[in-house]
Amino acid sequence: MQKYVRVLKLFWSTAIAAELEYRLNFLIAALSSLTNLAGSLFSLFLFYQKGYTFRGWQWEEALIVLGIFTLLQGFSATFLAPNLNRIVRHVQDGTLDFILLKPISSQFWLSSRTISPWGLPDLVFGLIIIFYAGTRLHLSIGNYSASAIPLVFGFAILYSLWFMLGATSIWFVKIYNVTEVLRGLLEAGRFPIVAYPTAYRFFFTFVVPVAFLTTIPAETMLGRTHFSWIVGAAILAVVLFLVSQRFWRFALRFYTSASS
16 A cells, blocks of 8 residues: 555656646646536526425535536546546556556556646636535535545546446547547536436436436535435445446456567
8 A cells, every 4th residue: 555655656656747837738727618608507507596496405505516516627638537537548648558567456557647737627616616605504514524435426427437438448449538528428427417307307317327426415515314324325436346346357258469
């Protein structure tokens, strides 16, 4: 474990040093995040402007869902996209050969080799929205702390889904936009799950688990979720993570390297 921690520190320190050579990118990323957030807020405002509310969700409560969704976007842009989108290139260029020869887990290397500070604005904006809405709702530190548990599970679920999609590049090399499909489906998480018809709620809960990414953490923060949903999120996170490991090992059986 200590070896992996040291490697992670080395990975991230060199990645941040390299990224900060282009500091203007941070301003561009912040403006982009702010523009996307404004669009999301405007979309949510359109639902609430004439007194309409999602069933059981007032304006500030829906803002918490949007804030958690923004956090997930920041997490994806900071940790997932810079790493997992490169799996396709490693397979196509044959550089995956060198990764497999390294004395550490190839999944760990592919998942944590770099980090992008350009996702930090989304993380900051997400926290601002959550704390603003929480202040209006008079939430306590205990509410925020309780939601951290299902939120961590949500991060694990999102990572596992993203990694498995990236691993399919072993068979289908030219799938650069495969993660965009997942991004598109996850856009549904910007609203509470009750905003959708019954069939869609079933799909976004049990097929593509969007509800476990945003709605369940938000309901936990508001103190109204059932404990069974948190347990379900934990089970789903563990199962998907283990499946991602097994799926990667299975996919490597079909990898013939660049020299064969």
